[in-house]
Amino acid sequence: MGKFITALVVAVLGAALAGCGSAMQQTANQQEELLLAAGFAKKPADTPEKMARLRRLPLYEVAVRKKGDQPIYYYADPNYSGSIYLGNEANYQAYRKLLIERNMRTPPVAVTPADMEAEAEWGVLGSR
């Protein structure tokens, strides 16, 4: 009984993880299309250092950090495009408008972890 249940649990988890990857890629592609259409700039994380910092950010959701008095919006995708998408307030509003036009949910904006806010931490990823 125990072995059967263990095998069942492993099988279910395996199937869930396999389905997870393709669904996430589809979502990422769709989001990135919207971001580019809204005027976000795509910046590849083309060095190991940039990629390491990218993976410390909120992933696959629009997040915000402050640069002076101005917000910088970004969307980090380390797995599929290996890029970060950067936009300003106008780009973000355009992105929201596109979401509304396509009847898509507008999720809340994530916040950059405090330790990543410092320009020294952030700078290597570039800015708008």
Next chain:
Amino acid sequence: MKKTTLSTSIALALLTGATAHAADMDALLKRLDELERRMEQAEKRAQQAESQAQQAERRAQQAEAQARQAEAKTLQGQTKTKQAEIQAKQAEIQAQQAEIQAKQAEIQAREVAAQEAAKAKPTGGPEFTFKGYARAGFLTDEEGNGVKGVGPYMTPAGNLGGPIGRLGVEPDKYVEAVFDSKITHESGAYSKYRLMIADGVLTNNDWTADDSDLNVRQLFAELGNLPSFAGSSTFQDAVLWAGKRFDRNNFDIHFFDSDIIFLAGTGAGIYDVKPTENWSTNVTLYARNFGTIEPTNEEVQSYILTANNYVGPWQFMLSGMWAADNADREPIPVTDAAESGVHLMLGYNQPNFYGYSQGFSKTGILYGYGLGAQVKTLGAQGDLTSDAQSVRVYTFGVTPINDSWRIAPAFMAQYSQDYYYKGDQYTWASLNVRLEQPITQNFLMAYEATYQYQDLDTGANVPNLQPNIKTQASGNVFKFTLAPTFNIDTSAGFFQRPALRGLITYMTWSDDLNGFNYGQPPNTDPQTGENTFALTGWTGTDHWLFGLQMETWF
């Protein structure tokens, strides 16, 4: 030619042209009459046919007209439908735009109001806030009876902090109410006072005074933004506090109902000291009580001094603890009880799901020695040996899979030795996966599966060891729960509350775990004398549970 004209003409011709016999004439006239009659009938039939044809043509024309009208109406309807759809979409977009504008306006209004309030209240009148947590539900077994000894820590490993997934195994009614009053002064400095009361009962009744644990669990004040610290890069953000509290930086694995760190008691501390730009530290001193020393009635008090450090995504926590004369306390089952201890924790917190997808994840390791071997609730357990050691690892996270599914895996494992008795060894590992499947905006299905392994050995140094006392147990526990759930917005993630749930749980476990009770006589069924599964009273190796539950926080 008309029939009368024809018959008359023929008759005249016959009459004028023929002078034959009268009898022949009569016969001829009869035949003429007959012919005329037939012609009249034929003409009638022709007229009827013509009339029918005209009627049919009229009907066809009417049908065609009706068809044209219907077609016209359909076209009109389609056009109207499309127009309505376009109008509805436009209205929807306008409504959404209006909503966004309203929210932006609201945010601006709040900012302005906050600024105005700050200006208008230089002495900062009290800001009152009320926060809370509550769960209330019941569970029943296959026979319709209530349950006891059931919860995330219901397995034998639960004594050591080894949990199973909480969904579908919580029959208790627990409530926390947190009241804060904050006063902000002209200088920007603030003081905050917190009162938290809590209660937990198992009974389903409304009057519960006889069973109630109603209690004040937090009672403290803190001071922040103090002008005395202004200008110091190390202390300018520091917060001072004193009183009885849960440490601000405690955190848990919700799905296990298990804190990773639960530091609480009465004491004082300073938060958010920044020795360098990227290093933040909290230093606290808490006191707790273990019980009394007989016959002097002297109270044994434990003290926990902690430095909790954050550098980037890393957390490093170092605690020392001591409890004078704890070994003299009676009665406790251990000999050579610990009177001091250390505790270390190293954690890595990510704002994403293991650097791979959206969500969050936390991973870490804890180690404790002596009084620190209770690695979760720091300095709260006095019945540990002076050589007790524990090491615990944990990792958990939350991520959406797609719009239809989200997943929250969690893993914890611990090894302890010389814990309650010299020579004992305990290992447990718990893996829990919760899946949620939003079906509609307000209804989702939640699924939870737990696997727990445990290998428990009290060793031979159990006091008053009797032959019927089980000193070893090893085996597995599986738990599966199905929970149809209603909430206000199922797309908002795992932590959207309130949640109103139905619960169906199936549990199965190894028979070897029945009767293990850490060197104490086994729990048994009073009727059959069979060993039971921990404190549940269940014999055998599996059980079903059914129930309902509300859970909320705000």
